[in-house]
Amino acid sequence: MAAKSSKKVVSAVEAMYGENVFSLNVMANVLSKKAFASISKTINDGGALDPAIAGEVAAAMKDWAISKGATHFCHWFQPLTGTTAEKHDSFISPDGNGGVKMEFSAKELIQGEPDASSFPSGGLRATFEARGYTAWDPTSPAFIKEGEDGTTLCIPTVFCGYHGEALDKKTPLLRSSAALAKQMDRAGKLFGVKAVTKAYATLGPEQEYFLIDKSYYEQRLDLIQTGRTLFGRKPARHQQMEDHYFGAIRPRILAFMEDLDQELWKLGAPAKTRHNEVAPAQFEIAPIYERLNLAIDHNLMCMELMRQIADRHGLVCLLHEKPFAGVNGSGKHNNWSVVGPDGKNWLYPGSSPHENAKFLFTLIAIIKAVDTHADLLRASVASPGNDHRLGANEAPPAIISVFLGDQLTDIIEQLEKGEAKSAKSGGTIAIGADVIPTLPRDATDRNRTSPFAFTGNKFEFRALGSNMNPAAANVVLNTIVAEAIDELATQLEADVKAKKDFNKSLQALLSATIKKHKRVVFNGDNYTEEWHKEAERRGLPNKKTTPEALKAYEAEKAVTLFEKYAVLTKKELLSRYEIYIHNYKSVLSYEAECAKTIASTQIFPAAVEYQAVLASTVKAVDEAGSKAASAKDVLGKVSKLADDLAAGIKALEDAIESHNTDKMKASMLQTRAAADELEALLPADLWPLPTYAEMLFLY
Ligand code: ADP
């Protein structure tokens, strides 16, 4: 028998985890006690770094980065383009004698001044004020990005204009987090909890993606240019066998996943789950949840790494929401919850009447928030890519409703009835007196069709697209929940002041709130036609396309909300609306252009080539005195489809010319219909594009 070793075994994972992060662990070793205490407090409370310690932090950060091979630093930020941005500066500073010293000042750590003129601002920034500012967000730690030959110190920052206008996605996220924390603080006081932290939201984003072989990708102009296939016939076998989901992971894919997990772990991003998804060649990665701001930064790093690592494996990672028509698209499930000032998850139904009261208060505040601002949640997930998913019976519909599950619905219905003694069926729940029955986690997680589902200890907003920065959705979520809690807390505070019994007040308030907002609760199948009718009857909005959905951002209701909680000014909000509309039009225009190019330069030539082959066959066979009936038949079909294709190309040209996005969509579909039929008729060696079967099954 092996002797029991007392030495702790450090696994390779433990050793590598966070090695590229200037984390609290690292800072504890390299900063003075005073500086460490100050920065720890900043990280917990949010806000800016204390200038008194900035010099010490910058020096320590530089030494640490150089020890990791860094030659450059960059401010890493999230402009309104949808991706991340970075501009690198080296640490070198000439010493005057022909050599250099490596330098990095407090100012360089805290603030950068990239030229903002080429980033979208939606009219926020006059061109003469081209200067933008980046400022370190210490709640997200600096990290090292590894290159081929050397590394770069990356400092997560916000990005603002000259007058402090938000030009990015992180600034409103931080503001909305502060708004939520403030209201949760009031709730904490009302419930008499012991405050141990500032309240914060948590996020665990589940990320779906496709991987295909790079050699096919390189032959598809549509994938290269638009991220999705604009043509392609559904193959005989696609996902009907339902054998891909959770199937054994192929070695080549596993190698990619192992690489990805390790790179994420080095960055302190807690990658946890990996598996095959529903569609062939589709996969998912999910982390362990973290504080919202950090979780979003980690999700953005994850998306960037996925693209890079795929390349190392001769693969291409497709993050588009709908790379292949006819098979499932990719989403991002936004698992969100809120930790109160007591350091506890307030969406966790506890085992005491007090815990239950907090839980029901939070749950009902969220129901109220979602019902009041369903239009904003919808707008926050609107994008041209996501338009292909929402409502396509694979993702939740564009109607935002809340799934609670039967048991929890029963509980809130009891609560709605209040302490009515005459309740016939079931019991009633009395706040402050009753413990709600334990909710089996499994029972609450069955419904996969709901866009906004309670899943045991969190809400899962499932309508996000795979390619999105989750910030926009969480800005809305934080802000609308802050407003709901504000309104409930205001009433309760007044009751407390009037010396009313707290539990009775809460009971009455929650009961009235449920009555008013329960129309948003739906536990059935969100894919059915009946639900669409029912939702319309209930007055729930159903905005099917991005331009319709985005209108919510322009509405007075949104302006009032975001201004009240100091998340976005009217100008900032409207600038976003403008950018997103512009983005929608741009995407449709380049998709239409690309479809036109492929149809006219690749597919049409192949069709007429086959026409010529068939025509000469018919002629030759006729001349030889035989009948070429079948060749003639196919020639007729090919000729008709070639004409249809040409008509589609013409329609595309007109749509592009008139800048009409609806016509672009229609003519892309028209062109595609002819092309996909041609694909079924043309000789395989004449077909100019890799097929769906090749791309989805040979990787
Ligand atoms: P499922 O969606 O199948 O229920 P899990 O329960 O494992 O799967 O969770 C999915 C994601 O939700 C994971 O990223 C997980 O870390 C995250 N999650 C779990 N609890 C919370 C929470 N309290 N707040 C935010 N995210 C959470």
Ligand code: MG
């Ligand atoms: Mg999930």
